[in-house]
Amino acid sequence: MKILIVEDNISLLESIKEILEKEYEVDGADNGEDGLFYAQQNIYDLIVLDVMLPYMNGFDIVKEIRKEKIKTPVLFLTAKDSLEDRVKGLEFGGDDYLVKPFQAPELLARIKALLRRSGVLDMDEGIKYRGIILTGKENDVLVKDVPIKLTIKQYDLLEYLIQNSGKILTKEQIFDRIWGFDSDTTIAIVEVFIHQLRKKLEEFSYHKDIQTVRGVGYILKES
Structure with missing residues (x-):
């Protein structure tokens, strides 16, 4: 957050x-x-x-x-x-x-x-989307009760998508949120991490929920 x-x-x-x-x-x-x-x-x-x-x-x-x-x-x-x-x-x-x-x-x-x-935190301070639960502890994620490990940036990206599920996020918003205004990297990094996150969620069939909005950015919603 x-x-x-x-x-x-x-x-x-x-x-x-x-x-x-x-x-x-x-x-x-x-x-x-x-x-x-x-x-x-x-x-x-x-x-x-x-x-x-x-x-x-x-x-x-x-x-x-x-x-x-x-x-x-x-x-x-x-x-x-x-x-x-x-x-x-x-x-x-x-x-x-x-x-x-x-x-x-x-x-x-x-x-x-x-x-x-505002709904950003549940009462138990977990963040949830369908069968995905972000515990906030050491970047651990439960997907259909199976623990998976994400890097810090992957976790932050998934957290941001879940907090805004159903809303379109521009690439610029994602970049500024996850990497910050002063980052030395370029906005192309957003596509790389979206791809990585989809790969992590593919075996659970949640990868299709991260949908591309052409020319704009991405939206997380049930496919």
């Missing part, structure tokens, strides 16, 4: 990244313009968003992505503890509100609650 943090206090940004990177992949931005750009890629499972930011505030970022039909859950961070700001954040499309200063366990609990609410 991948989380975006937008926070202009660099020390706080790094602290939050350090907390979350034990369980999630994390990208960070320290201003509103960069935060909006990252959020618009629609590759994140959750956004942790400061309200007061340079160039564009958190409320305006949420308004923009909601206009674009991006439904990524948003957890607002703010030093303001007023009812007005809390209500404003929720009205603009935020999903929860955490007031600074906060403790790491509360941040993690709020994030997991939002991920469960």
Whole structure:
């Protein structure tokens, strides 16, 4: 799972990244313009968003992505503890509100609650699609109760497809999500890993569920 943090206090940004990177992949931005750009890629499972930011505030970022039909859950961070700001954040499309200063366990609990609410996590924190279960432990996968081993990138790719089953994902979205904006490789790597993943699932007859949408990308749905 991948989380975006937008926070202009660099020390706080790094602290939050350090907390979350034990369980999630994390990208960070320290201003509103960069935060909006990252959020618009629609590759994140959750956004942790400061309200007061340079160039564009958190409320305006949420308004923009909601206009674009991006439904990524948003957890607002703010030093303001007023009812007005809390209500404003929720009205603009935020999903929860955490007031600074906060403790790491509360941040993690709020994030997991939002991920469960959005359907990214099941209550037991497994990720499931038909007969496939991703346990989240050492990249292990159960397919029809048979354990198979995937590489880290193969696992991340399958996880992303399952989380968005029934939705078309562009090659660009997949590349940015799995390899990141700063990757030295090229977008052609997406086709290579889709092929590898299909081969891993072929003996279970799930390979046909990873369907190619010509000129666009891929979709995971029952064939």
